[in-house]
Amino acid sequence: MKEALIDKDRGKLDHKETKRPFVLAAVMLAMFMAAVEATIVSTAMPAIVAEIGGFSKYSWIFSSYLLMNSVTILIYGKLADLFGRKPIFAFGIIIFLIGSVLCGLADSMETLIIYRFIQGIGAGAVMPVATTIVGDIYTVEERAKIQGYLSSVWGISAIIGPVLGGLFVEYISWKFVFWVNVPLGILSMAGIGLFLNERIDKKKSSIDYAGAMFMLIAISLLMIVLVEGGVRWSWTSWEVAALLAVACCFFILFIFQENRADDPMMPLSLWKNRSILLANVTSLTTGMMLMGISTFLPTFVQGVMGKSAMVAGFTLTTMSIGWPIASTVAGRIYLKAGFRATSILGGIFLLAGSLVFVMLSADDGPVHAMIGSFLLGVGMGLTSTSFIVSIQSAVDWKERGIATATNMFMRNLGNTVGAALLGGILNSKLQTYLEEHSAGKNLNIDSANNLLNPESDLSGPIKEVLESGLSIALHHVYFVVFLLAILSVLFIFFLPKRELK
Incomplete structure (x- = not known):
């Protein structure tokens, strides 16, 4: 019986080889x-900004990467179902490594943003x-146990990432936060190439490039509005209205294309499953939350609390420690209590963690930031793990790639929108504060570059104004994160009580 279950669950893998x-x-x-x-770049970003400037483009470093990641994730998921996991995996890593090498060679914020686009494509x-691949080679019961191994990855990276980031920034160069990917990617690609054997049925198929293009344009326009709204353009300006209108048109074209395509990039039939629908929508909101903390927490710790890049990195470390611990526990909880109960528990931790950040101040110190980060990591571990396993259990092999990719697309879309929206809120609030409190000091958003530079000689009133402005702007970001946590919990409560068999 177990062998039959394994064969059915693993689909077209050559089990003996x-x-x-x-x-x-x-x-x-x-x-x-x-x-x-994720952890090493966030840790190094203040140092990157301090060296090459461009604080106003801070969020674009993350948004450019996440934009291409979000759009291509669906294409790769579909291609993996059509042509197998191995060739698509290798192609993605190669492009990712090329982008990583180029990022380390960037000499301006503009070129770094372009190279992050390339990195995101891979x-x-x-x-x-x-x-x-994990869903292919392990059954549902085995996946619950294997989460412990997969989660250990996040725990190890939580320790190594900030440490490496801090060491590279302080003793070598921030460029190595990108170049460290090269040996890792080559080893992973070699392992999959040598030891994963697939039996792929050759069949005529078509790729929904039109759908991918419509989605890319819609997300790009939305991201521009979220980043530049309230900074370059007023929220009520005709530019914002026009961009939003065009984005809506392309999104409608995307829906129309997915309904008529023979092999749609995102099969809309998947969304008819209530569990998949709610898991994906919740992944969108939690993705926005995750980006709000991981992107801007190092800025708060360094710019407002005045701590080093190493300390800032370790405040993110606790999130990455809480995540794997919770993922390991989740693998046991949902086998006994079900996916819905596991997700509700995760939602409670998301609320608790986001509340800590709303109440965070410069006087609290980095320990409070670590506690909030840990609680948020536990919530993410419980929810994301139960979502992925439940979605993979709801479809068969031929749809597992695109179903998995769709959920990750929604989380990445949340990351993309979150980076743009929250970055726009940060810039807008900081600009407003500086305009009201920097009379005669000639300060603007990019003045925050000096606040993040440990070698800067800022002192007196100018430093106080910048610190206060950055603190207030970041608290607006954290309040939005708290609202997103509330929304996530509401979505989770609508998950069906009947569990998948």
């Missing part, structure tokens, strides 16, 4: 690369295909 321990190790290495990328394949 696939060496699961080695494949799992390669998948864990790819996940480690992605996890380190990153779209790494996490979804890696996660899909």
Whole structure:
């Protein structure tokens, strides 16, 4: 009975030739690369801004990467279902490594943003295909146990990422936060290439490039509005209204295209499943929350609290520690209590963590930031793990790649919108504060570059104004994160009580 279940669950893998321990190790290495990328770049960003300038473009470093990651993730998920996991995985890593090398060579904020676009194109394949491979080679019961191994990746990266980021920034160069991906990517690609064996049926198929293009344009326009609204343009300006109108048109075209395409990039039939629908919508809101904390917490710790890049990195470390611990526990909870109960518990932790950040002040110190970060990580671990396993259990092999990719797309879309929206709120509130309190001091948003530079000689009234303005702007960001936590919990409560079999 167990063998039959395994054969049905793993689909088109060659079970005798696939060496699961080695494949799992390669998948864990790819996940480690992605996890380190998240923590190490956030830790290094204040130093990058201090060296090459451009604080007003801070959020674009994350938005450009996440934009291409979000759009291509669906294409890669579909391609992995059509042509197999292995070739798509290898292609994505190669593009990701090319982008990583170029990012380390950037000499301005504009070129770094362009290279992050390239890096994001490759990153779209790494996490979804890696996660899909795990869904292929392990049953539902085995996946619950294997989460412990996968979660350890986040725990290890939580320690290594900020440490490496801090060491590179303080003793070598921030460029190495990107170049460290190269050996990791090569090893992971070699492991999958050597030990994963698939039997792929050759069939005629079409790729929904039109749908991908419509979604890319819609998200890009929305992101521009969220980043520049209230800064370059007034929220009530004709520019904002025009961009939003065009974005809506392209989104409608995307829906129309998905309904008529033979092989849609995002099959709308998946959204008819209530569990998948609510898991995806909640992943959108939690993705926005995650970006609000991981992107701007180092800025708060360094710019407002006046701590080093190393300390700022460790405030994010606790999130990455809480996440794997919760993911491991989640694997046991949902086998006994169900996916819905596990998700509700995660939602409670999300609320608690976001509340800590709303109440955070410069006098509290980094320990309070670490506590809030840990609670948020526990919430993310419980919810994201139960969402992925439940979605993969609801579809068969031929849809597992795109179903997994759709959920990750929604989380990445949340990251993208979150980086743009919250970055726009930060810039808008900081600009407003400086305009009201910097009379005769000639300060603007980019003046915050000096606040993040440890070698800057800022002192007196100018420093106080910048610190106060940055603190107030970031608290507006954290309040929005708290509202998103409330919204996430409401969505979770609507998950069906009947569990998947």
